[in-house]
Amino acid sequence: xxxxxxxxxxxxxxxxRCLSSVPLAAHKLVLDSGSTDSTVAVARSAGAxxxxxxxxxxxAQKNRALDRVRTPxxxxxxxxxWLTEDAVGEIERVLxxxxxxxxxxxxxxxxxxxxxxxxxxxxPDRKLRLIRTGAGRWVxxxxxxxxxxxxxxxxxxxxxxxxxxxxxxxxxxxxDRYTRIHAGALADRGVVARRRDPALHAxxxxxxxxxxxxxxxxxxxxxxxxxxxxxHSGLKWHRLRALCS
Numbered sequence: 001x002x003x004x005x006x007x008x009x010x011x012x013x014x015x016x017r018c019l020s021s022v023p024l025a026a027h028k029l030v031l032d033s034g035s036t037d038s039t040v041a042v043a044r045s046a047g048a049x050x051x052x053x054x055x056x057x058x059x060a061q062k063n064r065a066l067d068r069v070r071t072p073x074x075x076x077x078x079x080x081x082w083l084t085e086d087a088v089g090e091i092e093r094v095l096x097x098x099x100x101x102x103x104x105x106x107x108x109x110x111x112x113x114x115x116x117x118x119x120x121x122x123x124p125d126r127k128l129r130l131i132r133t134g135a136g137r138w139v140x141x142x143x144x145x146x147x148x149x150x151x152x153x154x155x156x157x158x159x160x161x162x163x164x165x166x167x168x169x170x171x172x173x174x175x176d177r178y179t180r181i182h183a184g185a186l187a188d189r190g191v192v193a194r195r196r197d198p199a200l201h202a203x204x205x206x207x208x209x210x211x212x213x214x215x216x217x218x219x220x221x222x223x224x225x226x227x228x229x230x231x232h233s234g235l236k237w238h239r240l241r242a243l244c245s
Contacts, residue, residue, distance in 0.1 A: 120215025
């Protein structure tokens with residue numbers, strides 16, 4: 001009834017948790033793009049089929065995975081994500097039902113340095129991840145991909161867990177890498193950054209995350225995450241401006 005698909009690169013410390021959190025999957029498929037650690041061995045030991053591929057980008061790789069699914073439903077997770085028990089139970093009910101929905105979204109609980117903030121831009125961070133096979137495709141600019149479907153989408157309440165960074169330095173490295181990728185994608189689309197855009201986008205992100213989305217309710221963690229998100233947004237637009245000059 002259900003296939004779990006995951007893309008991976010050097011995720012040996014996290015992919016086992018991801019795969020084992022979906023016991024109801026009849027098939028588990030991992031697309032590995034050249035891991036040099038034990039990712040492939042860990043995935044196979046968890047019962048997954050592993051396909052070793054090149055790296056065409058986030059969107060293209062995830063669509064490759066969708067194209068290989070043969071069960072009626074497919075669940076897409078990243079290697080640093082996992083299903084909570086509540087989410088597993090809700091998926092079981094979806095698979096037994098016959099409603100009109102072609103997709104289901106989940107709130108995503110992001111963990112940062114051992115803490116799980118419940119406000120700001122980090123929660124509920126709702127994501128569409130469960131779809132009827134053939135009903136949707138991944139779209140968007142790398143690395144900000146998203147699933148889109150043609151048809152009604154339901155809302156589940158069980159969380160997807162997510163631990164995107166292995167530590168503070170990893171968070172900073174990710175900001176550096178992703179802002180370069182996204183600035184390049186914007187430049188390719190012909191987007192032009194004005195002189196004031198880096199500061200404006202940084203301030204807008206901070207105000208939205210810390211004030212409008214009540215990140216302040218998470219205390220120092222909420223403040224730190226709002227500031228890091230603002231830095232991410234500002235640096236992306238700064239790099240876009242450099243590409244356009």
